[in-house]
Amino acid sequence: MSISLQHPTTDSCVNEIDKLISAQTETPKWLRDIQRDNTNRFAEQSFPTRKTEHWKYNDLSSLRTKSFLPASQQSIDSQDFDSLLLPLNDAIRCVFINGIYSEALSSTELSSAVKVTRFVNANERQADSINQSLKHAQQDRNLFINLNSAISNDGLLIEIEKNIKVEQPIYLVHLSNSTVSDQIATNQVIIQAGSSSQSQVIEHFVSLKNDKENKSFLTSQQTLIELTSNSHLAHHRVSVGTQNNQSIARVLCRLAENANLSSFYYSEGGVLDKTDIDIMHQGVNSESNLTGIYLPSEDNCVDFHTCIEHQVPHCNSRETFRGIIADSAKATFNGKIHIFRDAQKSDAQLNNKNLLLTNSAEINTKPELEIYADDVVCAHGATIAKIDEKAIYYLKTRGINEMQAKKMLSIGFINELLLEVKNETLKEFLTALVQKSLSNLR
Amino acid sequence: MLSINNLQAKVEDKDILKGLSLEVKPGEIHAIMGPNGSGKSTLGYVLSGREGYEVTGGTATLNGEEILDLDADERAKKGLFLAFQYPVEIPGVSNMEFLKASVDAVRDYQGKEALDTVSFMKLAREKCQAVNLDPNFLKRGVNEGFSGGEKKRNEIMQMMLLEPSLCILDETDSGLDIDALQVVANGVNACRDEKRSFIIVTHYQRLLDFIVPDKVHVLSDGKIIKSGGKELALELEEKGYSWIAKA
Numbered sequence: 001m002s003i004s005l006q007h008p009t010t011d012s013c014v015n016e017i018d019k020l021i022s023a024q025t026e027t028p029k030w031l032r033d034i035q036r037d038n039t040n041r042f043a044e045q046s047f048p049t050r051k052t053e054h055w056k057y058n059d060l061s062s063l064r065t066k067s068f069l070p071a072s073q074q075s076i077d078s079q080d081f082d083s084l085l086l087p088l089n090d091a092i093r094c095v096f097i098n099g100i101y102s103e104a105l106s107s108t109e110l111s112s113a114v115k116v117t118r119f120v121n122a123n124e125r126q127a128d129s130i131n132q133s134l135k136h137a138q139q140d141r142n143l144f145i146n147l148n149s150a151i152s153n154d155g156l157l158i159e160i161e162k163n164i165k166v167e168q169p170i171y172l173v174h175l176s177n178s179t180v181s182d183q184i185a186t187n188q189v190i191i192q193a194g195s196s197s198q199s200q201v202i203e204h205f206v207s208l209k210n211d212k213e214n215k216s217f218l219t220s221q222q223t224l225i226e227l228t229s230n231s232h233l234a235h236h237r238v239s240v241g242t243q244n245n246q247s248i249a250r251v252l253c254r255l256a257e258n259a260n261l262s263s264f265y266y267s268e269g270g271v272l273d274k275t276d277i278d279i280m281h282q283g284v285n286s287e288s289n290l291t292g293i294y295l296p297s298e299d300n301c302v303d304f305h306t307c308i309e310h311q312v313p314h315c316n317s318r319e320t321f322r323g324i325i326a327d328s329a330k331a332t333f334n335g336k337i338h339i340f341r342d343a344q345k346s347d348a349q350l351n352n353k354n355l356l357l358t359n360s361a362e363i364n365t366k367p368e369l370e371i372y373a374d375d376v377v378c379a380h381g382a383t384i385a386k387i388d389e390k391a392i393y394y395l396k397t398r399g400i401n402e403m404q405a406k407k408m409l410s411i412g413f414i415n416e417l418l419l420e421v422k423n424e425t426l427k428e429f430l431t432a433l434v435q436k437s438l439s440n441l442r
Numbered sequence: 443m444l445s446i447n448n449l450q451a452k453v454e455d456k457d458i459l460k461g462l463s464l465e466v467k468p469g470e471i472h473a474i475m476g477p478n479g480s481g482k483s484t485l486g487y488v489l490s491g492r493e494g495y496e497v498t499g500g501t502a503t504l505n506g507e508e509i510l511d512l513d514a515d516e517r518a519k520k521g522l523f524l525a526f527q528y529p530v531e532i533p534g535v536s537n538m539e540f541l542k543a544s545v546d547a548v549r550d551y552q553g554k555e556a557l558d559t560v561s562f563m564k565l566a567r568e569k570c571q572a573v574n575l576d577p578n579f580l581k582r583g584v585n586e587g588f589s590g591g592e593k594k595r596n597e598i599m600q601m602m603l604l605e606p607s608l609c610i611l612d613e614t615d616s617g618l619d620i621d622a623l624q625v626v627a628n629g630v631n632a633c634r635d636e637k638r639s640f641i642i643v644t645h646y647q648r649l650l651d652f653i654v655p656d657k658v659h660v661l662s663d664g665k666i667i668k669s670g671g672k673e674l675a676l677e678l679e680e681k682g683y684s685w686i687a688k689a
Contacts, residue, residue, distance in 0.1 A: 389493065394530040396514035397490050397523070398544035398600060399551070405515075408543065412534030412583070 002067040003147075003184070005047060014043045017150050020070065024153040030127050031119055031153060034134050038149040045143045057332040057364045058274060058303060063246070066216055070151055071098035071185035074177040076208060081105065084175070084206045084241075088425055091171035091202075092116070094156060098176055099187035099219065101156055110168050113161040114199075119154050119188075130157055133190050133224050137252050142276070144248040148186045148220040155188035158201075162194030162228075169200040169423055176245055177208040178217035185219040193231035193259075200423055205239035205247070221249040227259035229283060234422035238266040239273065240433065243300055246272040255315075257283030261290075264421055265304070265321075266430060268437065269296030269329060274303040281308070281315035281343075291420040292321040293430075295437055296329035303332040308350070310343040310376075319350040322417055324410055324438065325361035333365045337380060341372040350380040355387060355413055410438045443468045443639045444489075444608050449500035450664075451488045458484045460664035461500065466608070469636040473650055473675060474643045476661035477683050482643045483527060485661070486612040490524040491517050504608060519551035521607035525597040525614050532584035537596070540584045541566055541603060548604055569602045572632065574625045591622040598629035609633070610641045615649040627652030647679035660686055 003016050017039045021032060047064055048055040074097060092114050095105035101118055108116040119130055138149060160166060176185060193199060203223065227233055237251065247270055253261055267273055273296075279288050294302045308317045323331045337348045354363045367380040387409050395405035414434050421427040444466040451459040458481045466472050476482055487495045489502060491514035502510050509517050532540070546556045557565065563580075570577045573595040585593050594614050601609055611630070615623055630640065630653050642653060650658075650672060658674040659666045660683065668674070668686050 388530075391530050391532050393492050393514060394526065394532070395540070395544075397518050397526075398540070398604070399515050399518035399547035400543050401515045401547070402513070404543065404547075408535050408540070409532065412532055415534040416583075 002069045002182070003151075004067040006064050014039060017042070020151065021153070026120060027153040028120060028122075028127070030131060034131065035150050035153065038138055038146045041138060041141065042143060042146040042150050045141055045146070048143065054305065057330070058272060058301065060272075062216070063218065066182055068182055068184040068218060071100075071180075071183040071217070073097045073100040073102065074179060076175070076177060080208060081175070084208070085173065086171070086202070086204060086425055086429055088169055088171050088202070091169045093171045093173065094158070095173045096156075096175065096187050098178075098183070099152070099174075099185035099221065101154065105173075111166055113164045113166050113197075114170060115159040115161075117157045117159070119157065122157060126157055129192070130155070130190060133226065134188070136254075137222065137224050142250065144220050145222055145250050148188060148222055151184070152186045152188050155190065158189065158191045160191070160193045160197045160199050160231075163196045164194075164198075166197065166199040169202055172201065172203045174203065174205045174219075174221060175208055176205075176217065176219055176242065178245065181216045183217055185217070187219070187221045189223045190226070191223065191233075192226045193228060193233050195228045196230045198232040200234045201236065202423060202426055203235075203237040205237075205242050207242045207245055217245060219245055219247045219249075221247070223249075223251045225251065225253040225261070227253065227255045227261055227286075229256045230258040231256075232260045234262045234264075236264045236266075236421065236423060236426055237275075238426070238430070239270070240266075240268060242270050242273070243268060243298070245270045248272070248274050250276040250278075252278045252280070253288070254280045254282050255286035255288060257285055259283060259286045261286075261288045262420070262422060263288065263290045265290075265292035267292075267294045267296075267302050269294065269300035269302035269331070272301055272303075274305070277304065277306040279306070279308045279317065281310050281312060281317065284312050284314045287316040288318070289420070290317070290319040291417050293414055293417050293434075294321070294323040294331055295326075295414070295434070296323070296331055297326040297437070299328050301330045301332075305332075305334045307336045307338060308348060310337070310339045310346040310348060312340070313342065313344045313346065315343065315346055317348045320417060321352045322354070322414060323363065324355045324357060324413065325363055326357045328358070328360040328362075330362040331364070333363070333382070334368070335366070335380070336368040336370065337378055339371040339373050339376050339378065343373050344375045346373060346376040346378070348376070348378045352382040353413070354382075354384045355410065356384060357387075357410075407438055411435060414438070443470070444502070444504055444641075446502045447500055449488070449502060450498045451484060452496050452498055453484065453494060457498070458664055459488065462661070462665055464659065464666060466639045466641065468639055469634075470657065471634070471640040471642060471653060471655045473655040473658045474641060474661050475645070475658065475675065475678055480661045481664045482661055483612055486524050486610045486643060489517075489610060490514055490522060515547070518604075518606075519548055523601050523604060523606035523609045525594075525601060525609065525611045527613040527616065529585045529593045529597055531586050531588075533586045535584050536580070537582055537584050538563075538566065538580040541580070541600065544600065545603055566603065569599045572602060573599045573629050575599060590617045591619070594618060594622065594626060595629075598626050602629060602633060605633075607637065608639050608641070610643070612643045613645060614642075615644055615646060623649060624652060647675045650675045662686070
């Protein structure tokens with residue numbers, strides 16, 4: 001049973017997925033229904049090409065010629081594993097290897113305020129709630145997300161108790177171990193923050209094998225975040241050392257009234273590294289602050305498609321993405337603000353700045369506004385530049401040589417955004433990482 | 443100290459300096475005045491090594507060494523300092539980090555050991571106080587959101603930290619109120635000694651009430667057309683520049 005993406009619409013492809021679902025004998029019925037539903041949605045779509053707006057800057061042709069087997073969980077050496085982790089010793093840790101939850105490597109008992117449940121073990125109430133979340137998420141058509149939910153016969157539900165501040169960060173480790181070619185790893189996580197709760201989530205994408213040849217390992221991941229009224233969540237999503245992966249991911253956040261989301265993204269890119277981020281302000285007076293950094297080099301690609309929806313009045317959103325593109329890397333940023341007709345008094349701002357370090361580096365940036373209300377404050381902007389010659393000259397007149405000046409300016413460009421990282425351990429880790437990756441500038 | 447001989451330079455195919463000669467001895471303060479567009483700022487840029495300012499003729503030596511072929515950072519290490527008319531804002535790079543990198547680079551060139559962070563902090567705080575700048579400015583981005591006066595005082599502070607042998611002040615007094623002007627002048631006077639020289643580019647005579655120059659030069663159309671003592675500045679203030687150009 002392997003899934004070919006060449007003709008998603010054909011019966012044979014649907015049959016393959018169907019066979020796969022039937023073979024997953026332990027799946028509860030309600031989850032199987034979701035899988036079948038997504039299989040049908042998957043089958044209704046055609047494979048995106050360069051002419052599909054959403055995929056315009058991604059070359060997916062190599063995926064098209066492949067057939068994929070669902071990835072299996074690999075056993076890994078615990079020393080290798082430990083060296084990849086952030087030093088978050090007191091964290092509530094959930095580990096996925098090739099998308100599959102690893103009970104053995106996870107430790108979830110640290111706080112009674114956070115309940116971690118595998119989809120397959122969900123009780124009736126939880127199953128209902130998962131069902132609703134996934135139904136909501138599958139509404140907009142995305143071939144790969146539908147495929148993800150079609151293949152995945154599990155997932156992780158993380159429930160945060162109401163009226164509590166969770167001191168320990170919730171640490172999700174997404175580890176890929178791509179020793180076998182032509183596999184697809186799928187994963188879905190749902191995070192539900194109880195009303196008036198306060199918590200921190202760190203999603204860490206990391207790769208065990210740096211096997212440059214194996215470029216036909218595809219990961220598909222989605223995280224659904226639901227913030228109920230007055231809840232505060234600091235969400236971080238960091239991919240490091242995943243340069244040889246192809247990853248298609250999606251994050252969807254829904255905010256109820258007075259909820260507050262602070263979200264931070266960091267990526268060094270990969271063979272393909274595409275993340276769609278949807279933030280939906282569904283309750284009045286909710287606030288979101290979205291920050292992103294991308295530093296692709298060599299011939300890596302990174303792609304962020306973001307959409308901030310203001311569905312109701314009196315919401316605030318801030319979005320800042322910055323990238324430094326080196327060598328012949330390619331980055332795409334598409335940021336959309338969508339203000340619904342009734343969403344008066346919305347305040348939305350979006351900004352994207354890029355530094356191109358070489359003539360062969362590529363950036364495609366497109367900020368978009370779609371406004372149907374008339375009493376709103378919205379601003380958007382995008383810039384693409386090289387390092388400011390005047391600033392280099394200024395530093396040089398103070399005895400600092402050109403290389404060091406460029407390095408200082410590049411790090412400075414990114415440093416401002418690192419201040420938005422709410423977790424101190426992660427901030428330190430990323431600050432060092434940025435220093436390191438920008439220190440080989442030419 | 444500094445010896446400029448028949449210096450010619452152009453920017454984007456436009457000749458700006460057209461044979462400028464100037465001799466500055468150790469410990470001297472020279473004021474350069476002149477109408478807009480006469481090439482005053484260009485002189486600072488050419489001497490400090492800004493890209494795009496092409497030297498087409500002449501020589502300039504600092505302490506006997508030809509400097510026009512050197513990179514800007516090399517010139518700085520050899521003791522040339524330019525206080526900018528419009529200091530650049532660099533968000534994300536803290537003033538402290540910038541100053542430390544700068545002092546480290548210069549000390550390294552001079553074969554001195556790098557200062558440890560604590561000693562450097564102490565030194566930087568001292569210099570801040572000397573120019574009446576709140577030490578909290580050290581934590582902020584370089585010149586980021588500084589007022590005009592704060593930027594100029596930051597320039598003077600850098601000068602005090604780096605202890606250069608030749609300081610060029612490019613209209614450091616422009617836009618300053620009398621109080622800030624005095625702070626800047628005090629900074630310069632504190633750095634004054636028998637070895638260190640200054641070139642002070644200015645529009646206004648009033649700065650020269652606080653920093654008394656040894657010589658005053660009038661720059662016009664890329665050349666020095668008149669030189670004199672400090673009384674020349676007063677005369678210029680009174681009569682403008684046109685009488686010299688006619689004469």
